[in-house]
Amino acid sequence: MSLDSSYLEYPKRGRGMDHDHYPWTHFFKREPVLWPNQVKLLVWPVISLEYFPMVPSDDPFRAPGHMQTAYPDYRHYTAREYGTRIGIYRLLGAFEKVGASISVATNSKVAERYPQLIEDILQGGHEIIAHSTDMNGTIASGMEEDAERALINESLDMLDKVTGQRPRGWLSIARSQSFHTAKLLVEAGLDYMCDWVNDELPYKFRTDAGEIVNIPLNHELSDRQIINVQQQSVDSYAQQMTDAADWLVDEAGHYGGRMLPMHLTPYIMGLPYRIGSFEKLVAAMADRPDVGFTRGDVLLDNWKARP
Amino acid sequence: MADAQKPDPGLYDYQPWRKRPKISWPEGKTCAVWVAPNLEFYELDPAANPHRKSWPKPHPDVVGYSHRDHANRVSHWRMAEMMTKHGFPGSVSLSVALCDHIPEVVEDANQRGWEFFSHGIYNTRYSYGMDEAQERAIIEDSIATVERATGQRIRGWLAPALTHTPRTLDLLAEYGMDYTCDLYHDDQPTDVKVKSGQLTAIPYSLEVNDHYGFFIYNMSPREYADTLIRQYDRLAEEGAQSGTVMCIPLHSYLIGQPHRIGPFESVLEHIAADGRAWITRAGDIVDRFRAQTGDAA
Numbered sequence: 001m002s003l004d005s006s007y008l009e010y011p012k013r014g015r016g017m018d019h020d021h022y023p024w025t026h027f028f029k030r031e032p033v034l035w036p037n038q039v040k041l042l043v044w045p046v047i048s049l050e051y052f053p054m055v056p057s058d059d060p061f062r063a064p065g066h067m068q069t070a071y072p073d074y075r076h077y078t079a080r081e082y083g084t085r086i087g088i089y090r091l092l093g094a095f096e097k098v099g100a101s102i103s104v105a106t107n108s109k110v111a112e113r114y115p116q117l118i119e120d121i122l123q124g125g126h127e128i129i130a131h132s133t134d135m136n137g138t139i140a141s142g143m144e145e146d147a148e149r150a151l152i153n154e155s156l157d158m159l160d161k162v163t164g165q166r167p168r169g170w171l172s173i174a175r176s177q178s179f180h181t182a183k184l185l186v187e188a189g190l191d192y193m194c195d196w197v198n199d200e201l202p203y204k205f206r207t208d209a210g211e212i213v214n215i216p217l218n219h220e221l222s223d224r225q226i227i228n229v230q231q232q233s234v235d236s237y238a239q240q241m242t243d244a245a246d247w248l249v250d251e252a253g254h255y256g257g258r259m260l261p262m263h264l265t266p267y268i269m270g271l272p273y274r275i276g277s278f279e280k281l282v283a284a285m286a287d288r289p290d291v292g293f294t295r296g297d298v299l300l301d302n303w304k305a306r307p
Numbered sequence: 308m309a310d311a312q313k314p315d316p317g318l319y320d321y322q323p324w325r326k327r328p329k330i331s332w333p334e335g336k337t338c339a340v341w342v343a344p345n346l347e348f349y350e351l352d353p354a355a356n357p358h359r360k361s362w363p364k365p366h367p368d369v370v371g372y373s374h375r376d377h378a379n380r381v382s383h384w385r386m387a388e389m390m391t392k393h394g395f396p397g398s399v400s401l402s403v404a405l406c407d408h409i410p411e412v413v414e415d416a417n418q419r420g421w422e423f424f425s426h427g428i429y430n431t432r433y434s435y436g437m438d439e440a441q442e443r444a445i446i447e448d449s450i451a452t453v454e455r456a457t458g459q460r461i462r463g464w465l466a467p468a469l470t471h472t473p474r475t476l477d478l479l480a481e482y483g484m485d486y487t488c489d490l491y492h493d494d495q496p497t498d499v500k501v502k503s504g505q506l507t508a509i510p511y512s513l514e515v516n517d518h519y520g521f522f523i524y525n526m527s528p529r530e531y532a533d534t535l536i537r538q539y540d541r542l543a544e545e546g547a548q549s550g551t552v553m554c555i556p557l558h559s560y561l562i563g564q565p566h567r568i569g570p571f572e573s574v575l576e577h578i579a580a581d582g583r584a585w586i587t588r589a590g591d592i593v594d595r596f597r598a599q600t601g602d603a604a
Contacts, residue, residue, distance in 0.1 A: 002438030007354050008445070010428065013407050017376075019351050024409050027381040060365070141365040177369045195369050198376035200565070219370055220564055230525035240528060244566035251565075260565070 021182070021205050022214075032256020033201060033306045039292040040252035041245060043285055044299055045102040045262040046171070046194065046217055047091055049117075051109040052080045052135040060140035063173045064224065065265075080267050084110060087270020088117065092124055094279045098286035100293035101125040105171040105194070108158035109134035118162050127295035129169040129194065130155050141178040148180055152188050169194060169296045175219060183207035192300050200248075201259060202303045213303075215296055222263035227274075234274040238281040249290050259299060316473070318490060319497050319508070330495060330550040330599055336585035337546030338539065339592045340578055342395045343465075343488070343511060343556045344386060344421075346412055347402040349375045350431040358435035359470065375430075375560050379409045382563025387415060389568060393575035397421035398589035400465045400488065400556070402430050403449045406456035417457045422588040424488070425449035427467020434470040442472060446482050462590050465489060465511065480504035486593045494542060494551045496596040507593045509552065514538075516556040521567075528567040535574045543583040550585075552592060 012018035035042055054077045056067040065080065067073040088104075095102050104121050106128050111118045121128065132138070133155050139148055152170070160166045168191040172181065175195040185193050186209040192202070194217040205214045219225060221244060226237045241262065248258040269278055285291050294302075332339050352366045362368035390397060399416050401423050406413050416423070427434070428445055437445070445467075453461045464479050465488040476487060480501035487499065488511035497508045513519050515538050520531040535555060542551040555574075562571050578584050585592075 001436055002441060003356065003436045007356065007432065008441055009354075010404065012350070013404050013428075015410075016408060018348075018408065024411075025380065026384070026411060028384050141367070172369075175370050176364065177367060178365075179367060196373040197370060198373035198380055200377075200381055216373075218564070219374070221566060226527075230521075230527070232525070232527050236527045236529075240566040243528065243569045244564075247565045247569045 021207070022203055025203070027200065028255055030201075030256075031307065033303060035257040035292065035302055037292065038290070040257060040290040041249045042257065042259045042292050042294040042299055042302075043245070043262055044215075044217075044259055044294050044296060045095065045100070045264060046129065046296065047088065047102065047104045047264045047266060048131060048171070049084060049088060049104050049106040049110050049266065050080065050131070050135050051084065051107045051113065052077060057136035057138075059138075060143050061138050061174075061176070063135040063138050065267075066135055083265065083267030083270060084114060084117065087266030087268075089120075090270040090275045091264055091266055091278075092121065092126070094275065094282045095126075095293065096124055097279070098282055098293070100282070100286065101127070101295050101298070102293060103127045103129050103169070103296040105129040105131035105169075106159065107131050107134045107137070108155040108162075111159050111162040115162055122163060127169070127297050128159055128163055128165075128167050129171050129296060130159055130167040130190070131171045132173050133158075135173060138173045138176060139178055139181055140176050143178055145180050145184070148178060149184050149187070152184055156188055156190075168192060168300070169215070171195065171217065175217070182212055183209045186210045186212045192296065194296070202300060213300060215300060216261065217263055218261045219263070221261060223265050223269045224263070227268055234269070234277040238277050241281055242284070245285060245288075245291060249288075252290075259294075313473075318476070318499050319492070322493075322497070327495070327549050328600075329548070330596060332546075332550040332585040332595065334585070337550060337583045338543040339550060339552045339585045339587060339595075340395075340539065341398050341509075341552070341554050341587060341589050341592060342390060343400055343554055343589070344383075344390075344397045344416070345400040345426060345430075345556065345558045346383065346405055346416060347375065347378065347400075347426065347430045347558070348405045348408050349402075350429050353429065353431035356433045356435060359433050359468075361431045378558065378560040378563070379405070379412050382559040382568075383412050383415070385563040385568050386557060386559040387419060389572055389575065391419055393572070393579045395575055395579070395586055396588050398463075399423045400426040401453065402426050402428065402467070403452040404429050406452050410456060413456050417459070422462070422590050423453050423457055423459050424461050424463030424465060424486070424589065425453065426465045430468050433468055434466055434472055434475065437472060439474060439478075442474065442478055446478060450482065462486060462593070463488060463509070476506055477502040480506040486589060488554075488589075494545075494553075495549065496552060496593060498600070505597075507596060509554070509589050509593055511554045512556055515554075517558055517561045518556075521561055528570040531567070532570040532574050536577050539574075539578050539581070539584070543581060546583070
């Protein structure tokens with residue numbers, strides 16, 4: 001038994017990364033970033049606003065949280081709808097109580113179906129990030145490039161139509177991209193994407209069509225990961241976010257401004273028995289003079305304005 | 308022709324936990340504690356091994372790849388500073404291609420006085436299916452690459468992504484390696500039966516590996532810290548009979564996340580303050596063990 005000889009050849013083995021999207025850099029040796037108003041830590045909440053068609057698609061893969069039983073899967077269809085009817089309003093309320101503007105990564109199908117909700121989000125001063133079409137709009141290699149381009153444009157066009165403005169940011173479902181995605185996002189005119197989790201500050205990401213900024217949306221610190229996957233309580237979630245904030249505020253004192261992504265799912269965090277603990281977490285963060293809340297586009301502009 | 312598969316690999320003799328000869332650690336310490344940071348490089352689009360998929364998703368597996376890339380950009384430095392602050396050296400499980408890709412990380416570890424052993428070329432290239440010449444090639448590559456980058460001759464091995472062949476351990480001994488981290492049968496070092504030379508199995512750990520803690524057992528950061536403290540307390544207590552070994556295997560992209568590094572500090576504080584821990588490197592533990600047990604042959 002042996003492997004093909006090419007298995008022991010390493011054509012990309014050399015200085016730097018094994019691709020051309022970004023250079024390696026040392027997080028602690030960059031020019032410090034300064035946030036406005038002496039804030040040391042910007043907390044960036046991103047709520048994923050999702051519509052799950054009751055007929056799920058596995059092409060190219062089935063989204064996390066999608067239908068599970070034989071048709072008709074009323075239980076998952078309606079439990080996800082709970083998020084867009086009620087959970088989202090509880091989350092928005094938690095942030096509105098402290099006067100925070102945040103980001104909402106929105107399936108364009110939600111905007112098409114529930115324009116009143118979109119209006120409430122915009123009136124609250126929040127940002128809409130494009131989040132594909134609906135939860136069947138997953139992306140992965142194997143997908144035709146034209147189909148992927150059409151998916152991205154369909155999402156942007158509908159969000160533009162409903163909100164009156166073209167989103168500046170993009171979040172892929174499950175952060176899953178093909179080798180074409182970043183280039184297509186540049187071609188679609190987007191300023192930033194949130195899929196790559198390799199950093200804790202924005203950085204420039206090169207494609208054949210030009211650059212886009214990646215703002216890392218930490219997947220480990222999502223309610224999905226901590227509460228659904230790891231089966232921790234909301235109190236543990238709040239503790240982990242607080243520990244992260246404490247650590248980053250301290251680090252910011254030495255190395256410049258830090259950011260803490262807070263990725264939220266209405267049907268997970270917006271439940272009656274969880275929301276109270278979550279509201280306390282948000283209120284406690286808001287009470288700290290060295291911590292602020294931000295939207296993704298504002299974070300991007302502040303980062304771009306760095307010296 | 309397939310190699311014959313053995314129901315018992317015959318790696319070592321059975322040795323009950325009771326009535327073992329006493330192993331002593333320096334200055335009457337009861338538990339040798341070593342920290343094993345995995346400094347790795349994963350490829351975005353690696354060649355396929357017919358026996359194991361590299362990534363669960365089609366390439367590019369953006370979350371899988373970029374999560375691990377966090378190590379070399381951000382979290383290595385948090386983890387390493389924390390270890391240095393509390394006096395814990397590292398014994399590095401190294402994807403040796405990291406020496407070529409991001410030598411800054413390897414140099415940082417070397418300057419901290421850490422020891423290196425090989426964890427293969429990349430953690431996306433597996434040993435399954437290799438013939439003997441191919442396996443020799445990755446061992447020789449590992450020895451030469453680490454020596455060139457750090458001046459250190461590697462003494463040990465943790466198979467890339469824990470992928471072995473039945474001949475791996477014999478080859479490691481033949482190349483003069485002193486230890487393997489691939490066997491999980493004991494809380495003390497054990498000599499492994501090899502065709503030539505001497506090879507010691509040093510206790511590494513999957514059970515208290517941060518990857519298991521966070522992704523198999525789904526622990527919170529504070530639960531994981533408590534797990535490590537309990538593991539240490541028990542091994543330090545039992546080590547009064549005969550010295551034990553505790554390994555803390557880490558991946559900075561996990562332990563160096565902002566919600567985990569703070570709770571982890573309490574573990575290092577606890578062990579450093581306890582007084583029963585011999586806080587050292589893998590090679591030192593193997594040397595001390597062999598000085599008491601002699602040659603396996």
